[in-house]
Amino acid sequence: MRKFIPQLSSPSAMIQVGWTKLKNIPGGNIIFSSLVSKYIPYTGSISPLVLSIESGQARVLLKDKRAVRNHLNCIHAIALANVGEFSTGLCLISQLPESAMAILTKIEIEYLKKARGDLVSEAIYQYQNAQQENEDHRITANILNTNNEIVSKVHATWRVRRK
Template identity: 25%
Template sequence: MPSNRLKRAVSLINRLPQGLRPSLLSLLFASQVRFAGTARIRVDSLTPQQACLTLRNRRRVRNHVGGIHAAAMALLAESATGFLVGMSVPDTHLLLIKTLQVDYRRRATGSLRALATLTSEQLMTLATQTRGEITVEVAITDESGRQPITCEMIWAWLPRQH
């Protein structure tokens, strides 16, 4: 299996007591994706198959009507899918967002939760192809349990140029 420092770090964190994991995963993520750290996206749980991230409705991410800003919603969806795919791409490869399509359906109520998933077939594709692209499922729900946005995130990977 090719080396992936992110996957190793997450695996080490996931061995720690449950109460420590979200804070440490969030710090790891913020160190790699500074804009997500600025928004204070929280990584609640992360495995090779699933990422669960949350974004609290706080002043720094609010729009003019008191809800979470549209760009912050898109950042949450991109973060959940990118962190998940990033654990499956070797360090010798570059991960890039190819398509970020977000459809805004309704105003969000309160904080948001993102749940991104990869299928076993997608994990196999990531492990066996030196370049490619995949569509990553992500559901964004608000405190009412409804989906204020629907998203399609397509991630591509290719060998780094040396």
């Protein structure tokens, strides 16, 4: 695995280089998702599958399986928050210069309908490289079911700072 993703100085560089190297090879998104899941163990607990990271957009699949379900036989609220946070983070971090880093400072979630079946979390955001020392970016992820209905919205605020 190390030959695909060299040791890099920042998470943004790891995401950008790793995705660029792996996205076009068969099963590359599975390898990338596994590497990120090992790097971020809590996010890895839901086994997200990165579908795409491009042009200020990130799409992540959350497979419906028993491990992410609740007692009501639908996807657990915190699994939804987890995949939403992950997609917003990928969306932002993939655009950051190597001299910047981001940390989540606030998360809000709206539950619009029962989440059943495989879900896709989609975050779209265009990062503007401002000159402020600390800047907040509020990014929304729409979590869609297989009928393309929004089941949840995750609003994540990320603070970007220069190293």
